[in-house]
Amino acid sequence: MIGVNGLSVRLGGRAVLADVDLSLRPGTITGLVGESGSGKSMTALAIIGLLPDGAKASGAVMLDGRNLLDLPEPALNDLRGRRIGMIFQEPMTALNPLMTIGDQVAEVLVRHRGLDRAQAAARARDRLDRVGLPLPRFPLGLYPHQLSGGQRQRVAIAMAIALAPDLLIADEPTTALDVTTQAQILDLLRGLVRDEGMALLLITHDLAVVAGIADRVAVMQAGRIVDEGPTEALFRARTHPYTRALFAAAAHQPDRVQAAAGAAPILRVTGAVRDYTLPRRAPFAPHPVLRAVDGVSLTVADGEAVGLVGESGCGKSTLTRAILGLDRLQAGRIELDGEPISDRMPARLRARVQVVFQDPHGSFDRRWRVDRLVAEPFHLTGRPHDWRDRVADALDQVGLSPDAMARHIHEFSGGQRQRIAIARALIIRPRLIVLDEAVSALDVQVRAQVLDLLARLRASHGLAWLFISHDLSVVRAIADRVLVMDRGRIVEDGTTAQVLSDPRHPTTRRLVAATPVIPPDWVA
Amino acid sequence: MRPLIRRLISLAVSLLVASAVIFAVVDLVPGDPASFVLGTGARPDTVAALREQMGLDLPWPVRYARWLGGVVTGDLGTSLAYKTPVADMIADRVLVSLPLALMALVLAVAVAFPAGMYAASRRGRAGDVAVMGGTQLGIALPNFWFAMLLVLVFAVRLRWLPAGGFPGWGHPLAALKALMLPAIALALPQAAILARVLRSALIETLEQDYIRSARAKGLSRGQALRRHALRNALIPVLTILGMQFSFLLAGAIIIENVFYLPGLGRLIFQAISQRDLVVVQSAVLVLVAAVILVTFLVDLAYAAVDPRLRGR
Numbered sequence: 001m002i003g004v005n006g007l008s009v010r011l012g013g014r015a016v017l018a019d020v021d022l023s024l025r026p027g028t029i030t031g032l033v034g035e036s037g038s039g040k041s042m043t044a045l046a047i048i049g050l051l052p053d054g055a056k057a058s059g060a061v062m063l064d065g066r067n068l069l070d071l072p073e074p075a076l077n078d079l080r081g082r083r084i085g086m087i088f089q090e091p092m093t094a095l096n097p098l099m100t101i102g103d104q105v106a107e108v109l110v111r112h113r114g115l116d117r118a119q120a121a122a123r124a125r126d127r128l129d130r131v132g133l134p135l136p137r138f139p140l141g142l143y144p145h146q147l148s149g150g151q152r153q154r155v156a157i158a159m160a161i162a163l164a165p166d167l168l169i170a171d172e173p174t175t176a177l178d179v180t181t182q183a184q185i186l187d188l189l190r191g192l193v194r195d196e197g198m199a200l201l202l203i204t205h206d207l208a209v210v211a212g213i214a215d216r217v218a219v220m221q222a223g224r225i226v227d228e229g230p231t232e233a234l235f236r237a238r239t240h241p242y243t244r245a246l247f248a249a250a251a252h253q254p255d256r257v258q259a260a261a262g263a264a265p266i267l268r269v270t271g272a273v274r275d276y277t278l279p280r281r282a283p284f285a286p287h288p289v290l291r292a293v294d295g296v297s298l299t300v301a302d303g304e305a306v307g308l309v310g311e312s313g314c315g316k317s318t319l320t321r322a323i324l325g326l327d328r329l330q331a332g333r334i335e336l337d338g339e340p341i342s343d344r345m346p347a348r349l350r351a352r353v354q355v356v357f358q359d360p361h362g363s364f365d366r367r368w369r370v371d372r373l374v375a376e377p378f379h380l381t382g383r384p385h386d387w388r389d390r391v392a393d394a395l396d397q398v399g400l401s402p403d404a405m406a407r408h409i410h411e412f413s414g415g416q417r418q419r420i421a422i423a424r425a426l427i428i429r430p431r432l433i434v435l436d437e438a439v440s441a442l443d444v445q446v447r448a449q450v451l452d453l454l455a456r457l458r459a460s461h462g463l464a465w466l467f468i469s470h471d472l473s474v475v476r477a478i479a480d481r482v483l484v485m486d487r488g489r490i491v492e493d494g495t496t497a498q499v500l501s502d503p504r505h506p507t508t509r510r511l512v513a514a515t516p517v518i519p520p521d522w523v524a
Numbered sequence: 525m526r527p528l529i530r531r532l533i534s535l536a537v538s539l540l541v542a543s544a545v546i547f548a549v550v551d552l553v554p555g556d557p558a559s560f561v562l563g564t565g566a567r568p569d570t571v572a573a574l575r576e577q578m579g580l581d582l583p584w585p586v587r588y589a590r591w592l593g594g595v596v597t598g599d600l601g602t603s604l605a606y607k608t609p610v611a612d613m614i615a616d617r618v619l620v621s622l623p624l625a626l627m628a629l630v631l632a633v634a635v636a637f638p639a640g641m642y643a644a645s646r647r648g649r650a651g652d653v654a655v656m657g658g659t660q661l662g663i664a665l666p667n668f669w670f671a672m673l674l675v676l677v678f679a680v681r682l683r684w685l686p687a688g689g690f691p692g693w694g695h696p697l698a699a700l701k702a703l704m705l706p707a708i709a710l711a712l713p714q715a716a717i718l719a720r721v722l723r724s725a726l727i728e729t730l731e732q733d734y735i736r737s738a739r740a741k742g743l744s745r746g747q748a749l750r751r752h753a754l755r756n757a758l759i760p761v762l763t764i765l766g767m768q769f770s771f772l773l774a775g776a777i778i779i780e781n782v783f784y785l786p787g788l789g790r791l792i793f794q795a796i797s798q799r800d801l802v803v804v805q806s807a808v809l810v811l812v813a814a815v816i817l818v819t820f821l822v823d824l825a826y827a828a829v830d831p832r833l834r835g836r
Contacts, residue, residue: 081743
C-alpha cells in the first residue's frame, strides 16, 4: 500500500499542495477529481518523484515503510517504472517517435530486470498482448506514428504495467480520446487492477468517468483534498459545497434558444466528397485513395445549433475543413447563403463563417497582444476606424474586461483563452460559427460558463452554430439537432432528444452506450 | 527501396541542372578566353584561329554537350594558364581539401557533442553558462587569427607541427601533421556553432512528453537525455553538419592561404583571377556536385534517424 500523509508542495514561494492525505490500496481504484490548477497532477508527480525543478515537497509518501520524499535520486529511479508506473494525458506525444513500441516497452524490463534483448522482447510481446495489441496486427517493430491515439495509450499502459507495479497513476488518460476509445481504455484499466491487484490513482475532470470506475473518490480544490470517500456514498451525499458545485456544473443545462421555425438554410452541403491520395504501394501503381468524406449532404438553418458527432477518423475534421473553405472537394458543393464555398472564395463570403478550434493555446500567436488577436478577422472586411471599440465590445460580450486588450495570451487561463477565441470569431458578425471540439479541453465549471455564453450569444446575435465533437454530453447540452458521422457518411440525423434517447444506427448506439454517465439515482 | 531510387533520380537531375547553370554563367561572363590567352595586342585572325581550335566558335549546345561528355569521361579539358589537364589539377587539390574538411568536421563533432550535451543537461547553471560563453568566443574569433596563434604556439614555440606547406600523400604521417593545425583552426567556429545548435535542440526535446514518460519508467536524467533526447535532437544538427561540410570544402581559402596549402579554394581563386575559365567551370562543378551529394547523404541520414521520414 502507498500512503500519502500531509503532503505539501511549494513552487516558486507559492503553496500548490497543502496537507494532502491519500491511501492507495492494492486492487482499488481511487478517482482524483477537481478543476484544472487544483493540484491533481502535482499530487501525482509528487508521488512518483518527478516534481518540476524548484518544487519543494514536505510530508510523506510512504511505501514499504520508507518515505519516498527522503530517498536519493538513484533510489527513486529504481522505484519508478518498477513499483510505481505512470501514464499521461497526451498519447500522441507520450511515446518516443524514433523508437519502436517493442523497444519502448522492453526498455523498462532491461532497466529494472537486466533482461537480455530476446527475453525483454518476449516479455514486451506478452505485455502488448495484455493491453490489447496482439499479433499479427501489432508487431514489436511498429513505430508510434503508425498507431492511433487509443493504440498509443495502450502502449503507454503496457510500459507502465510491464513490471506489475504496486501503483499505477493515470493522469487524464482518456481526455484526448473519443468516447468509444475512452470506454475501451477504462475497461482495460479496470481489468488490470482486477487481474494484477495493483492500486490505480485515476486523475480526471470528468465525474461521469469516476462514477463508472472508481471505488473511492477524492475531490481537490486549491491544493487541498476537500472531500473523500467511497464513490457512491460521496456522489449521493455531496456534503462539501465544492463537490456540490462540481456536480451542478457537470449537469448544467444552458437555457434553450428556439430556432425560428422554417428558417432558410444558411449552410447547405450537397453530396460532398473529399479523397486523400495515399503513397503508391509499388512503382507506377495507381495511388490508393482514401475517401474521407463520402457523399455528405446536410443543412444548417439560420440561427440553428447543430451538433456533428462521430469517432476519431470518421471524417468530421475533413468535412469541417471543406466547410471553412480550406480544402477543395472532389465532388458535390457547399453553399453559404446560396453562394458556393471553395478554397478561393472571396473575403466577404469568408467573413460570414468563423471558427473556434479545440486548442485555445495553439490557435493564437503568443507574440501578439489580445487587441491584435481579436481584431485579426478584420482583414476580411477591412478594419473600421473604431476597431478598438469593437474589440472592447466583443470582449465585453464574452465577459472579459477591456483591459484584457493590452495583455498577451499566456496571461489567461484555458477558459479565458477560449472566450477570447469566441470574441475573435464574433467580431466581424459572422452568420455561422463552427466550433471544432471547442469545449473538450475545458473543466466542467468553465465548460458550463462557455456553454451559457454560447447560448446567450445565439439568442442575441441570431447566430447559427455547428458543433463538431466526439462528446455527446456537450452536444446534448446545446444542439437542436444532431448529425452522426461514420466512415465519411452521415448515418443519422434528427433532433437531439430523439437521436440520443432512441438511437437507430449502430454507430450512434455505440457512441451513446460508451458515453459515461453518473447513475441518475445517485444524483436524484 | 523505392524512395531511394526516387532520391537517386532527383540527385541525377539536380546535377544535370547544376551543370547547365554553371555552363551558362561561365559562358555569359564577359571576357573571351582566347583573347585573354593571346594578350591584348593579338591580331584578330590569330584570336579567331585559337577560338576555332578551342571550339569556342561552335554553337552553345554543341559546346555544352562536349563539356558534359568530357565531364562524364573524366576529361575536363586543359587549363589555359598552366596547359595541364584540369582533371589532374582538381584531383590533386581535392586530395588536400577533402581530408582537411573531413578532419575539421570530425574534430568539430568530437568537441561539439559532449559540449552541447553537457550544456543542455546543466541548463541555466554554471556549466551551461561557461560552455555557452566558450562557444560565443569560438564564433567571434576570426579563424585566421586563431590559425596564426596555433602556428605561433605549436609550430614556432613547441615545434610539434609544421607551420605550413603540404608534403603530399607520399609521406602520410607528415601529410596528416601538415593538416592538423589547419583542421583545428577550421573546426573551432564549426564546433561552437554545432554545440549551440545541439544544446538548443536538446533543450527543446527534453521538454517533450516522451522524456517525462522515460523518466517515469525509471531512467535517470542522463539516461533519458542519451537514449531518448539525443536522437530526437539530431535532425537540426544533421542539417547544420551538411552545410558545414559544404562550406569547409571550398570555404577554407583563408586558412589554406595562412598554411600555404594547395587546396580547392585557392585553385578557384587563382583560376578566376587568371580568367582560366576552363578550370573555373570544372572546379565549380566539382564543388556543386559535392554539395548536392552531401545534401543527398544528409537526406538519407534523416530517414535513418527518423522512421516517419522513411518511404516519403
